[in-house]
Amino acid sequence: MKIFLSQYAGFCSGVERAFDMVMNLDMEKVKKPVFILGALVHNDDVNRRIKEKGIAEIGLKELRNSLFGEIGTLIITAHGDGPEIFALAKEKGMNVIDTTCPKVIKVQRLAKAFSERGMRVVLAGDKNHKETLGIDSWGGKKSLIVSSPEDFSRLVFSPQEKIAVLSQTTQDKIFFEKICRKIKKNNPSAIIENTICLTSRNRQKEVKKLAKKNDAVVVIGSPHSANSKRLFEIARRINKKTFFVENVNQIEKKWFEGIDAVGVIAGASTPEWIIKEILEKIKKM
Ligand code: SF4
Known part of the structure; x- marks a missing residue:
């Protein structure tokens, strides 16, 4: 069975930028405690790494209820937030690290x-x-x-x-x-104003090609990721043998029975290490 991996699989520039900004934070120098408003990206593995660094996730309600000075630094995720959040952070004496994608x-x-x-x-x-x-x-x-x-x-x-x-x-x-x-x-x-970003447009184009040219398609991403779900929906309209997985454990052998070629693509929040694991498993099948 041939496996075709899309050139656009994995982190987009915006997610990569946000991930690097967070992972490169010097925790000695930053005002503590550090919180991130919601998940940086829709990927459990990535969010676990951030937690291990000492950055906890916080929800909007907790943020609103926090006292002045209780939160040292607030990280805004790549998806961005409204101006009221920046105003709230200022009012409560927080430093803000803004990773919103440009x-x-x-x-x-x-x-x-x-x-x-x-x-x-x-x-x-x-x-x-x-x-x-x-x-x-x-x-x-x-x-x-x-x-x-x-x-x-x-x-x-x-x-x-x-x-x-x-x-x-x-x-x-x-x-x-x-x-x-x-x-x-x-x-x-x-x-x-067509503000669909270039990486999303390229991935949408690419997933159509993959769905037409291959017997099956595997889309890797979180069920909470808008761009990953979109890729799945587009491919599924063209090729009924399209499967959506978040991690290697969800891959099923029966999907590839009698198949000559499979296309693989991943959403913008899927890290490379997950793609590699999944490719290795498909190869063994
Ligand atoms: S999908 Fe596009 S807009 Fe969203 S973070 Fe990635 S590059 Fe930025």
């Missing part, structure tokens, strides 16, 4: 700028995803977030309304374009 910052700034111009921001994104909520916060929490076909059916605006369309960086390109077509029909002057 590509996410760009979308946050666009949402802010469009909203301040009085425009209606339509955001193609997963409703409860941290990145989407952060972008919406920068836009004054007034964005219309479109996640599902039901949301799509509600996309009706008066022709006078000024609209700007943005996207979560990991959105499905086909879904985003569908939203844009519908809006442009009634509101031809709507501003469209």
Whole structure:
């Protein structure tokens, strides 16, 4: 059986940058205790390493309830957070280490700028995803977030309304374009900003090729990772023998019976060591 590993498997530049920033932190010099607001990435292995370094995870509620000076340093994850979090950290005397991916910052700034111009921001994104909520916060929490076909059916605006369309960086390109077509029909002057990041676009293109050219596809990623789930959904539409795994223990021998070629791709938050382990196991099959 031939195994084709995608050139885009594993950490994207934004996750790599965030991971390096955290792992290279000099714990002797930083103001302690150090907390991270939510998981750095959707990967248990990565988050365990961060914990071992002495950085604990904290939720929004605990952060809000913390007393002045109780938290020394707060790390913001690659998905970003809203301006109210930065204000809260300042108010409570915390130092902030911001690992927000620059590509996410760009979308946050666009949402802010469009909203301040009085425009209606339509955001193609997963409703409860941290990145989407952060972008919406920068836009004054007034964005219309479109996640599902039901949301799509509600996309009706008066022709006078000024609209700007943005996207979560990991959105499905086909879904985003569908939203844009519908809006442009009634509101031809709507501003469209395709803010799906390059790495997400490349991975989406690549997973389609893998699904067409191979008998089966294995997508590696966490079930909580938006970009990994997206890759799985895209591949599954083309190739029914698409499997989604988070770690090596979930690989099943029967998936590869009677198969000549398998394509392997991983989400942006999957570390290289997990990909290697999975490849080794598939090779043995
Ligand atoms: S998927 Fe794109 S936007 Fe998200 S962290 Fe990676 S490079 Fe940045």
